[in-house]
Amino acid sequence: MKKFFTTLSNIWKIEDLRVRITNTLLFLLIYRVGTFVVLPGVNPASLNNKQQAEGIAGLLNMFAGGAFSHASIFALGVMPYISASIVVQLLGIAVPYFAKLQKEGESGRNKLNQWTRYLTIGITALQAIGYLKSQITAEQMEIANPYFTILNMCVLTAGTMFIMWLGEKITDKGIGNGISLIIMVGIIAALPGAFLSEFTSRNAGAGGLVTFLVEIVALVGVVMFTILIVQGTRKIAVQYAKRIVGNKQYGGVRQYIPLKVNAAGVMPIIFAQALMFIPATIAQFFPKAASNSVLMALSDYTSWGHNLLFAILIILFTYFYTAITVNPNQMAEDMKKNGGFIPGVKPGKTTADYIDAVISRITLPGSIFLAIIAIIPALASMVHVTSAFARFFGGTSLIILVGVVIDTLQQIESHLLMRHYDGLMKTGRIKGRTAIPSADGTSQPVI
The missing domain is CATH 1.10.3370.10 (SecY subunit domain)
Incomplete structure (x- = not known):
């Protein structure tokens, strides 16, 4: 036990490490607060948060830290980004242009990251429409369609992109891999x-x-x-x-x-x-x-x-x-x-x-x-x-x-x-x- 407290003391003495851990905790706190912010036009009282989603919906809800079942602005989590990353990675094997970018060093990685972001926006928009059609009933809507779908498609897409930004900030200013930590926090929740x-x-x-x-x-x-x-x-x-x-x-x-x-x-x-x-x-x-x-x-x-x-x-x-x-x-x-x-x-x-x-x-x-x-x-x-x-x-x-x-x-x-x-x-x-x-x-x- 003495060794444990000594290690904690050593961690706190290192200013750079102390700042990085503090930044990581603050960014993760922002993410967790966002998982409880309900989509605009959805009646929070009509949501049955106690109901456990099954199948693929249950898996997505676990990765999103419960935001999927809460109809949160972060309902789609980082899964669209993960899907886009896998697609671009497979393109790097099958398409010569992407394979060439992988070998161009920093400039190639920046272009691939840009492609991944664009693809993430497209995947998120499509998944947002499917989510709103399958998970939100007419009784839970306080805004008439199609305005409800268009508005919340933009909100869900922006929410996923904001989580991506948080993940990048955790990687740069915090400790560990940002996207990984966001997924882990959602599971631990x-x-x-x-x-x-x-x-x-x-x-x-x-x-x-x-x-x-x-x-x-x-x-x-x-x-x-x-x-x-x-x-x-x-x-x-x-x-x-x-x-x-x-x-x-x-x-x-x-x-x-x-x-x-x-x-x-x-x-x-x-x-x-x-x-x-x-x-x-x-x-x-x-x-x-x-x-x-x-x-x-x-x-x-x-x-x-x-x-x-x-x-x-x-x-x-x-x-x-x-x-x-x-x-x-x-x-x-x-x-x-x-x-x-x-x-x-x-x-x-x-x-x-x-x-x-x-x-x-x-x-x-x-x-x-x-x-x-x-x-x-x-x-x-x-x-x-x-x-x-x-x-x-x-x-x-x-x-x-x-x-x-x-x-x-x-x-x-x-x-x-x-x-x-x-x-x-x-x-x-x-x-x-x-x-x-x-x-x-x-x-x-x-x-």
């Missing part, structure tokens, strides 16, 4: 209510407090398991040739390439979830098809058929996303240019094939573990854990929470070590985490 709901349910007789304590222990175990997956790496030794320039010697050292066991991050779960919502969508548009036994099984997220297909899709998408984000040929080429080589492996194509083989071997267990983490919430619901609390037992939310917390702590520790203070851990430095490439081709710890 639902934790106290879910915790209280589960405690009340167990205390009322559904298993008792002993069962509740067992659930807490299981949750801690799942978190530790997730940390192992996020932090797991396979190191490849790289030897650099010696070079003598004048009286100085360069190179001649051995370094390591850390290949992540889960290089795809949380993206395979997001892609798989998008496909798994298709059966439920078909059932909504075609009521007669909803009685089909196969469709019913796939629409029920607690069924074995649903979870088996979900796990298979995650494994496939993990291989797919790893293949498009990790380029062994580029790694081998960069290594060759810098005079590096893997001991016992010839430079060039042989090195690329070796790296590709290593990635393929570590991706299989990584994808299986990711699939297990993804279906744990459904398994928790099968043993009568409340749906709100079960979401924290795994899936997208838990991986995001673990990744963002580790990344933020790593940045705080860097500030401490740079000023000759002890780090946050007694046993050593906090290791890095899996980063998801952003639209500009750089690594961005988002989701």
Whole structure:
């Protein structure tokens, strides 16, 4: 405990770190206040905030910190920006123009960021119309259509762009990645209510407090398991040739390439979830098809058929996303240019094939573990854990929470070590985490 208070004291002594943490907390406070500001023309008294959204609406509501169900000006959150970033990133693989921008350094990244912002506006406008049509009923409107739709489409778009601006300010003036922290705060906002709901349910007789304590222990175990997956790496030794320039010697050292066991991050779960919502969508548009036994099984997220297909899709998408984000040929080429080589492996194509083989071997267990983490919430619901609390037992939310917390702590520790203070851990430095490439081709710890 003394070590903990000493570390806090050291953090507060560093003026730059103190200012950054204060700025981060203030920006996040502004975001949380905005999630409770209701859209203009919506009757707040008609909103049923206690109702829990399910399916993809429940997922969006969790990422938006409850703003989705509150009909807030921040209802769409940062998901349109995430979607735009993924689209621009994929364009960088398929379209030569965007691939060229990724290699142009700072100027190319600025152009890609501009493209991402324009695309975010378009995606947000379309999602805003869908949100207003599906989530706001005529009884809740105090302004007649089409003025209500046009007004709030502009408000929702401006709200998402304002959140983007907050995220950029947190990254520049605060600590950690701004967009990641905003998503994390939205997820954590639902934790106290879910915790209280589960405690009340167990205390009322559904298993008792002993069962509740067992659930807490299981949750801690799942978190530790997730940390192992996020932090797991396979190191490849790289030897650099010696070079003598004048009286100085360069190179001649051995370094390591850390290949992540889960290089795809949380993206395979997001892609798989998008496909798994298709059966439920078909059932909504075609009521007669909803009685089909196969469709019913796939629409029920607690069924074995649903979870088996979900796990298979995650494994496939993990291989797919790893293949498009990790380029062994580029790694081998960069290594060759810098005079590096893997001991016992010839430079060039042989090195690329070796790296590709290593990635393929570590991706299989990584994808299986990711699939297990993804279906744990459904398994928790099968043993009568409340749906709100079960979401924290795994899936997208838990991986995001673990990744963002580790990344933020790593940045705080860097500030401490740079000023000759002890780090946050007694046993050593906090290791890095899996980063998801952003639209500009750089690594961005988002989701």
